[in-house]
Amino acid sequence: MPSDDEEISTQWTKSLTPEEHQRLEQQNTRLVSNHKANTLENEAKKHWDLFYKRNETRFFKDRHWSTREFTELLSDDENEKRRVLFEIGCGVGNFIFPLIEEKLDFKVFACDLSPRAIEILKTNPLYNLSETTAFQCDITTEDVHKHVEKDCIDIVTLIFVLSAIHPDKFTITLKNIFTVLKPGGLVLFRDYGLYDMAQIRFKPGNKIAENFYMRQDGTRSFYFSTDFVKSIFEIVGFEIMENTYIHRRTVNKKENVDVPRIFVQTKARKPA
Template sequence: MAQKLDMAPLTRANDQPAASTSTSPPPSSSSAPAFDSTSTPTSAPKKARKPRIVLEGTTDEILARNNKAAEPRFVDKLFSTAGKQWNQFYKHHAATPFFKDRHWTLREWPQLAALGNAAAGHDADELGDSTSGSRAKGKGKAVLEVGCGTGAFIYPLLEQYPSARFVAFDFAKKAVELTLSNANHDPVHCHIFQHDLTAPRAVLDGKLAQPPPEFGEPVLEFDFVSAVFVLSALDPAKQAKAMQTLVSLLAPGGSLLFRDYALHDAAQLRFHSLPSASYAANPSLLSDSLPLYRRGDNTLTYFFTADDVRTLVDGAVEAVNAERRSEGRNVVVLEGGVEVVEREMQNRAEQWGCTRRFVHGSWRRVR
């Protein structure tokens, strides 16, 4: 369920200005100019902009505001209708410039350059794993994007590395339709389908085993597995099982690429800065103990610490290895790590800025 970053206009008191990254015009005045019926206007009056939300105070002070959690019954309904909400999300934004290709992935994960290597399977052969035959010989390296959204991750990579093979799925049916309708879609190199990451692994295996005829042999393990802004959209109770699935999909030598929202990100602080009267009936905060929220469109988002993600990955490796030991197979060993990164977003023209915080990590299966 990948989506564009929440770039809502925010500013923090005492922020220092940085170079502008936007060419947006300055905000219009709070009221439209008077209209003279005897004259011919050159353009329609501009609609007044909504006031900017200012994040004043320390992080603790901001989080102490508007911190009443929604009723459990309301939260349960949000979980049960998540598919509907995400479909509406993609339908609403399909005809707008909302979705943008992720050209930043190679900068953030330089290891993706390995997609330019001629043949797949050499890592598996070097590590002596018998599952290397699950990938077609002579084909490019295989990438799985979980929560593909509109294909913003895979298509820029396919353009740069045309020999690579891409498998992708999303929870939302509309997202899959948009990915398949992309002008860059090529069934020779792409296997795209709808799937719920929290479903049993056997369900996913069945779908992986049925690629389009042009795709050739199915891919069951991957050189790269990406989960970008995916786990934050899940029920927290299902995040551990989802991470287990991600780890289990790595081929020997394969890398897990992870990025999601971090605790105290500007988007989280914004929820606590909205007028409490607007959320008196059904607050944005969905838990008294977890940083789980609903957006205005009723999609959900969670904010992680680096330790949260580290614990999820370590637990997933333990669960995967318990199954492999019971089957008499070699255990999985991952090397890598996760950290919180910050990005300063500024717009001098509109006089706003904010600090975005993300948990960013990668792990390589070394055995």
């Protein structure tokens, strides 16, 4: 039985059982109303602010797997010019602070929709204003260009962020990212994959649109196929370098938990 930290990459999503097919069909019997869906969109910042008010730093674990999965973050060239990293949807710093602990040589920009998340991030002892600039921003708008210049970023990280954004705004979000990246710059993307167990477990009344759902706390989640990720990145002008499903089983024998998870991991480049 695979342990919690074992992952298997494959080009294919999972095959659904008849029971899983039925559960997905049942989700269509009662959808989120248009009024509710519009309210969720308009109050997205409020719901994420409440999320961080309740959970502070306790919900997400630090992502110490990042340099293993994204070796592009590492550099063996001591003479290389200092790189600039932009983490979008930084939350309370679960991605950037492990990189700082590893003493990777980056100038870091970090933004989040939630002002409270940014406030919490700045209280971390590892936060150094001369090395890291964190700010509140809605990446689906042009506000990002008030904080980050065009063509100045070497690497953008987009880790479990795009799924929280309305699908109608995926293209403008990726265009904003494309604009701040240097020619040849990279996007490192990881998010929820199609038919992830979390998607299948949603009950009727939670589905907003195809593969897009409302959680109980008012936050939202989209579930991606590799084909869909490829299409939205290429529409904006990115070149796809890697695009795969990550299959993982989280196992806790003491609590009798065995949960299959599916993620999509993509590496895309702005043409030089």
